[in-house]
Each structure stands twice: as structure tokens, then as C-alpha cells.
Amino acid sequence: xxxxxxxxxxxxxxxxxxxxxxxxxxxxxxxxxxxxxxxxxxxxxxxxxxxxxxxxxxxxxxxxxxxxxxxxxxxxxxxxxxxxxxxxxxxxxxxxxxxxxxxxxxxxxxxxxxxxxxxxxxxxxxxxxxxxxxxxxxxxxxxxxxxxxxxxxxxxxxxxxxxxxxxxxxxxxxxxxxxxxxxxxxxxxxxxxxxxxxxxxxxxxxxxxxxxxxxxxxxxxxxxxxxxxxxxxxxxxxxxxxxxxxxxxxxxxxxxxxxxxxxxxxxxxxxxxxxxxxxxxxxxxxxxxxxxxxxxxxxxxxxxxxx
Amino acid sequence: xxxxxxxxxxxxxxxxxxxxxxxxxxxxxxxxxxxxxxxxxxxxxxxxxxxxxxxxxxxxxxxxxxxxxxxxxxxxxxxxxxxxxxxxxxxxxxxxxxxxxxxxxxxxxxxxxxxxxxxxxxxxxxxxxxxxxxxxxxxxxxxxxxxxxxxxxxxxxxxxxxxxxxxxxxxxxxxxxxxxxxxxxxxxxxxxxxxxxxxxxxxxxxxxxxxxxxxxxxxxxxxxxxxxxxxxxxxxxxxxxxxxxxxxxxxxxxxxxxxxxxxxxxxxxxxxxxxxxxxxxxxxxxxxxxxxxxxxxxxxxxxxxxx
Numbered sequence: 001x002x003x004x005x006x007x008x009x010x011x012x013x014x015x016x017x018x019x020x021x022x023x024x025x026x027x028x029x030x031x032x033x034x035x036x037x038x039x040x041x042x043x044x045x046x047x048x049x050x051x052x053x054x055x056x057x058x059x060x061x062x063x064x065x066x067x068x069x070x071x072x073x074x075x076x077x078x079x080x081x082x083x084x085x086x087x088x089x090x091x092x093x094x095x096x097x098x099x100x101x102x103x104x105x106x107x108x109x110x111x112x113x114x115x116x117x118x119x120x121x122x123x124x125x126x127x128x129x130x131x132x133x134x135x136x137x138x139x140x141x142x143x144x145x146x147x148x149x150x151x152x153x154x155x156x157x158x159x160x161x162x163x164x165x166x167x168x169x170x171x172x173x174x175x176x177x178x179x180x181x182x183x184x185x186x187x188x189x190x191x192x193x194x195x196x197x198x199x200x201x202x203x204x205x206x207x208x209x210x211x212x213x214x215x216x217x218x219x220x221x222x223x224x225x226x227x228x229x230x231x232x233x234x235x236x237x238x239x240x241x242x243x244x245x246x247x248x249x250x251x252x253x254x255x256x257x258x259x260x261x262x263x264x265x266x267x268x269x270x271x272x273x274x275x276x277x278x279x280x281x282x283x284x285x286x287x288x289x290x291x292x293x294x295x296x297x298x299x300x301x302x303x304x305x306x307x
Numbered sequence: 308x309x310x311x312x313x314x315x316x317x318x319x320x321x322x323x324x325x326x327x328x329x330x331x332x333x334x335x336x337x338x339x340x341x342x343x344x345x346x347x348x349x350x351x352x353x354x355x356x357x358x359x360x361x362x363x364x365x366x367x368x369x370x371x372x373x374x375x376x377x378x379x380x381x382x383x384x385x386x387x388x389x390x391x392x393x394x395x396x397x398x399x400x401x402x403x404x405x406x407x408x409x410x411x412x413x414x415x416x417x418x419x420x421x422x423x424x425x426x427x428x429x430x431x432x433x434x435x436x437x438x439x440x441x442x443x444x445x446x447x448x449x450x451x452x453x454x455x456x457x458x459x460x461x462x463x464x465x466x467x468x469x470x471x472x473x474x475x476x477x478x479x480x481x482x483x484x485x486x487x488x489x490x491x492x493x494x495x496x497x498x499x500x501x502x503x504x505x506x507x508x509x510x511x512x513x514x515x516x517x518x519x520x521x522x523x524x525x526x527x528x529x530x531x532x533x534x535x536x537x538x539x540x541x542x543x544x545x546x547x548x549x550x551x552x553x554x555x556x557x558x559x560x561x562x563x564x565x566x567x568x569x570x571x572x573x574x575x576x577x578x579x580x581x582x583x584x585x586x587x588x589x590x591x592x593x594x595x596x597x598x599x600x601x602x603x604x605x606x607x608x609x610x611x612x613x614x
Contacts, residue, residue: 109613154609183600184607186570187529215563215600216570218526222494226533245604256522263493263523293490293522297552300491302461306416 003267005041005231007141007177007207008034008254012043012082014239016055017250020287024058028065033281034236035077037274043080043101047088063095080141084115086128093136100133101177102126103143104168106161109152110145110181123167130172142173143209147193148185151244162196169201176206177233180220182244183213187223194227207231210252212291213242217252218260225266232257237279238291253292255279259299272299310574312348312538314448314484314514315341315561319350319389321546323362324557327594331365335372337589341543342384344581350387350408354395370402387448391422393435400443407440408484409433410450411475413468416459417452417488430474437479449480450516454500455492458551469503476508483513484540487527489551490520494530501534514538517559519598520549524559525567532573539564544586545598560599562586566606579606 011027011034022030031044044066045059059081066079080099083089092100104122105111111119133140147161161178168176178197180190190208197206208224208231210217221232234257240250255275261268272294279295290296318334318341329337338351351373352366366388373386387406390396399407411429412418418426440447454468468485475483485504487497497515504513515531515538517524528539541564547557562582568575579601586602597603 112613149607150609151607152610152613154607182607183604186567188571213600213604214566215525215560216567218522219529219567222526222529242604244610248604249600253522259521260493260523260526264495293520293556297490297520297549297555300456300458300461300489302457303459303551306419306459 001230002265003230004225004261006039006254006257006268006270007231007233008039008042008236009209009233009251010034010235010237010239010254012046012056013233014235014237014251016046016053017241017243018055018239018286020285021055021057022285024061024065026285027062030236030278030282031062031066033274033278037278038268038270040076040269041078041080043082046082046084047091047095048082048084060091060095063097067096078139083129085125086132089129089132092138093132097138099139099141100129101141101143102129102173103145104164105145105150106156106164107146107150107153110150113152114145119164123171126171133172140173142168142171142176143179144168144176145179145181147178148180148189149182151182158193158196161193162200165197165206166200169205174205175231176201177209178206179209180211180217182242183211183217183249185210185220186216187219190220190223191227194224194229198228203228204230207233209233211240211242212238212249212252213245215249218256221252221257222260236275236292237282237286237295239282239286249291253290253295255292255294259294308537309572310537311532311568313346313561313564313575313577314538314540315346315349315543316516316540316558317341317543317546317561319353319363320540321542321544321558323353323360324548324550325362325546325593327592328362328364329592331368331372333592334369337543337585338369338373340581340585340588344585345575345577347383347576348385348387350389353389353391354398354402355389355391367398367402370404374403385446390436392432393439396436396439399445400439404445406446406448407436408448408450409436409480410452411471412452412457413463413471414453414457414460417457420459421452426471430478433478440479447480449475449478449483450486451475451483452486452488454485455487455496456489458489465500465503468500469507472504472513473507476512481512482538483508484516485513486516487518487524489549490518490524490556492517492527493523494526497527497530498534501531501536505535510535511537514540516540518547518549519545519556519559520552522556525563528559528564529567543582543599544589544593544602546589546593556598560597560602562599562601566601
């Protein structure tokens with residue numbers, strides 16, 4: 001199977017790491033453009049404290065704008081909202097969300113710094129969330145962060161990642177996104193880890209989530225694709241950043257990923273020209289140059305033969 | 308064989324596409340830092356008209372500074388100078404150069420626009436150059452540009468590239484650098500072309516030269532590596548640009564390439580930390596942010612465990 005599923009995360013993982021705060025109307029416009037560009041799986045926000053993450057404020061309002069349309073085209077677009085705990089899950093249910101995402105870290109230090117609890121405690125918090133999910137027939141996607149390295153502890157063992165992916169799978173997550181949160185992975189490491197993960201979890205339950213902090217993201221996606229991974233997270237324009245490396249690149253850019261897969265004749269369902277248009281619409285709203293190179297330069301448009 | 312040979316092209320292909328003109332002393336300092344970082348193969352300049360390419364002015368002076376040292380460490384460092392024709396070759400001989408590079412395009416329009424002659428005519432110009440090379444025991448490296456696409460004509464046929472690579476090999480080039488001049492290639496195209504080229508020329512005579520205009524360069528290097536290519540051109544900091552896409556990224560950055568290969572346990576002989584130091588020394592001399600992400604962000608330096 002050559003087809004690839006893209007999960008667009010610009011509206012959540014992207015925007016929450018940007019200093020620019022888009023209005024809920026701008027976020028809706030971005031959602032709309034992405035869906036028109038063929039995006040079928042899209043994270044639209046997070047039910048977290050707007051005090052800590054102001055970029056995600058008014059996610060309920062965004063849900064209200066998106067979900068009625070989501071109903072109309074529900075067979076086509078899966079809109080996901082991140083929930084950190086039971087409280088967030090209750091807000092998601094209230095907002096009529098049909099898919100949520102939960103997250104845990106692979107290193108204790110990152111877990112403590114990011115969500116102020118141990119990894120075990122974060123899994124305890126998932127229990128009531130999963131219970132509600134079952135009750136309300138809500139799909140749950142799992143994120144594992146710092147799978148390839150931790151800004152505090154450095155190396156993260158493959159065995160640790162394998163055990164946590166198994167744990168998330170057992171918990172009931174229909175897909176587990178294996179994240180290089182600080183963009184430190186290399187192609188060999190990606191190949192090695194996914195080969196191990198495939199042995200413990202069905203390969204179609206695994207997704208790759210790569211940040212481009214060190215320019216390695218696309219090579220890492222290619223390496224993961226070559227060992228059978230068929231779901232990747234990406235962010236329009238390369239929205240996002242790295243809280244541990246100010247000014248650094250964020251998530252791999254959706255346009256750059258689609259450029260590669262289009263060239264490889266791998267179907268994603270996304271339309272490159274409309275993604276490039278979306279990049280160009282988005283650029284003036286942000287306070288820095290978007291990192292996507294395909295978005296900036298566009299496709300090759302031949303000038304014409306020289307006689 | 309896992310080892311990879313890196314040809315550093317920042318001082319030529321990089322600088323000639325930058326608006327900043329470094330002094331010959333700054334160019335020498337950059338050369339010196341690169342050699343100390345383990346660079347063994349390095350393009351240092353071009354014998355072209357300083358009227359047309361002012362960035363390459365004083366290449367003879369740079370040769371005079373580099374080559375005495377080159378003599379001392381000649382078993383270690385191969386310094387190359389680009390020559391467009393017999394006149395340039397005579398200057399190279401005068402300067403005591405032991406290796407030159409010649410170049411041709413794979414599309415007629417690019418050849419006309421870039422060097423004002425047809426592809427056939429450019430090969431005619433090589434005849435006296437190769438004769439002098441033989442006489443003075445000078446090695447000749449060949450560049451083929453626009454192998455994956457042309458800014459004027461768009462598509463370039465694989466058959467055309469194959470025939471020109473054969474022609475350069477027959478001419479006596481010890482290595483042929485297959486260039487994605489405008490950064491338009493994708494991983495599948497790279498794999499396909501190099502598989503064909505390997506059938507007509509020994510694989511150890513082929514090099515990959517990728518520009519990062521659309522963020523694909525590292526993925527393309529990985530794809531070429533996976534089909535057996537073991538020589539790659541790169542540019543410190545990602546120096547360079549694309550004359551057909553103002554503000555666009557230039558050559559793939561040496562630091563980013565070494566980060567990937569180090570991770571893959573592929574030996575290059577280059578030292579990442581010293582490359583990063585060189586990037587940081589170079590940055591304030593340039594008029595824009597260097598595109599290398601590894602150079603900007605550096606390696607992961609763990610902050611320390613959180614208790």
C-alpha cells in the first residue's frame with residue numbers, strides 16, 4: 001500500500017508554539033482552506049487553560065464553527081481536539097467533538113516540566129478520559145513526545161518508547177503518533193525505532209510526527225515510509241517552533257511533505273497548489289517567515305524555452 | 308562501503324550566489340576553518356570574469372594563500388577551482404591548481420542563458436581544457452547542472468542526463484556531479500536517475516549535488532545514498548541561493564548533511580562541532596540568516612534531569 005494519511009496539526013501543535021495569536025475567525029478560515037485543499041484529518045485546537053496556552057483559547061467557539069460543517073461532511077473530515085485530562089474531555093464532549101487526542105512523554109523530566117506529573121501519573125489521568133470516550137463513542141488518538149530525545153535528559157531508550165507505545169495501544173488509542181518533539185532524530189534512528197514498534201503494535205496504528213528543528217524531518221519521514229509507516233503529522237507552512245530552541249523551525253511543513261510524496265506518486269489526497277495558496281494567505285498573518293520552502297518558492301513554473 | 312565523501316562547495320557555488328562579497332582574507336579564513344573541521348575536498352573559487360561574478364574575484368590570490376598549505380598537507384586536502392574554458396584553465400595552471408572543475412547543463416535553454424552556448428559547444432570548449440589537464444597532470448571534475456529540471460524548459464529527460472554523464476566520463480572527468488541546480492528533485496526521481504546512471508558509469512564516479520530550494524535536499528541525499536551514491540556536494544551554512552527564486556535556499560548545508568550521516572554511523576571525516584562553530588563565525592559576515600538549521604540550533608545539549 002503506497003497511500004499515506006496526513007494529519008494536519010498546524011492549528012494546534014503549530015499555532016500553540018507561535019507567538020502570534022490568530023483570532024478564532026482566522027483559525028476557522030485556515031481550517032476551511034485546509035479542508036478545501038483535501039485535508040481529511042485535522043487537529044483544530046486544545047481544551048487547555050487559556051491562561052497557559054492563550055493561542056488555544058476559544059477552541060469551543062472554533063468547534064462550534066467547524067463541527068456543524070463537520071456533520072455535513074463527516075464522512076470526509078475528522079476534526080480532533082487535544083485534551084490533557086478529564087476536565088478537557090468534558091469540554092470536548094460539550095463541544096460535540098468526535099475525536100480527541102491525549103499525550104504523554106517518554107522521559108520523566110519532560111513529563112514533569114510539560115505537564116507537571118510523572119509518566120505513570122499521566123497514564124492515570126487517561127483512565128477517566130478513556131472511560132468517557134467509550135461512553136460517548138469518541139475516538140482517541142495518542143501522542144508520545146520526546147521519542148527520539150529529551151531536552152532535559154538527552155537520550156531516550158528505545159525500550160522505553162516501545163513500552164509506552166504498547167501501553168497507549170492497550171489503553172485503546174486507535175493511532176499512536178510517535179513524536180520527535182525537539183527535532184533531534186536522524187534517519188537511522190527512525191528506521192531502528194519504527195522497526196521495533198512494528199513488532200509490538202500493528203503498523204497501521206503508528207504515525208510519525210517530526211519536527212524540523214535540525215532540518216532532518218523530511219529525510220526522517222522518508223526513512224519511516226521506507227519501513228512501512230503510512231501516517232504522518234505535518235503543519236501547514238511549518239507552523240510551530242521549539243520551546244527549547246528559540247527561533248527554531250517547528251513541525252515539518254505539509255507542503256514540503258506533499259511535494260515529496262507527489263513526486264514519489266504516493267497518494268495523500270492533498271492538493272499541493274491549494275496548500276501553497278494557503279501558505280501565501282497565512283504568511284502575512286504571522287510575525288516571521290514561515291519555514292516551508294515549497295510554500296515560499298512554489299512548484300517549478302518553467303519560464304519557457306530559450307531560442 | 309558505508310563511508311561518504313563530502314565535497315565542500317560553499318566557497319564557490321555557495322558564495323557566487325550570495326550578494327555579500329567576502330574579502331579574500333575572509334575566504335581564506337573560511338577555507339582554513341573548513342579544513343580544520345576535516346574537509347578534504349573543497350572548491351575554493353572560479354576563474355571567471357570578475358565583471359560577471361564579482362564574488363569570485365581574486366581567486367588567484369586565494370590560491371596563492373591556500374596552495375602552499377595545500378602542498379604541506381597535499382595528501383589530505385584537494386582544492387578545486389572552477390574553469391569555464393581554456394582561458395580559465397590557463398589561469399588555473401598559472402595559479403598552481405591541481406584540480407579543476409568544468410560544467411555543462413542538461414538543457415539547451417539553461418546552457419544558452421548560463422554560458423551563452425549550446426550544450427555541444429560547451430563540450431567543444433572542454434577539448435583544449437582536457438588537453439591542458441593531461442599535459443599538466445591536473446584532475447578534472449565535471450558538473451552537470453539542471454539534471455532534474457530546468458527553470459526554462461521544465462522537465463529534463465533522464466535519457467539526456469544519462470548521455471551527458473557518459474560523455475563527461477568519456478571526456479576524462481574522474482567524477483561527475485549530478486546537480487539539482489534549482490532544487491526541484493524529489494526522492495523517487497533521484498532514485499530512478501541514479502539507478503540508470505549506475506548502469507553506464509561506475510558508481511564511484513558519481514556524485515549528488517542537491518539544492519534545498521524546496522526543502523527536499525536531505526531526503527534526496529538519503530534516497531541517493533540508498534541506491535549506492537557515496538559522494539555528495541554540500542555548502543557550509545547552506546551558503547548560496549537560487550538565481551531563479553530570489554531569497555530561496557541554496558545548496559544543502561554541510562552541517563545538516565553531517566548531522567544525518569553521523570546519526571547513520573556513516574563516516575565522512577568531518578567534525579560536526581567544528582562545522583557548527585564555522586557556521587557561527589560565518590553568520591555575522593553574511594547579510595541574511597544562513598539556512599542551515601543544525602548550524603543555528605546546534606546539537607542537542609541536554610539541560611539536565613528534572614527531579
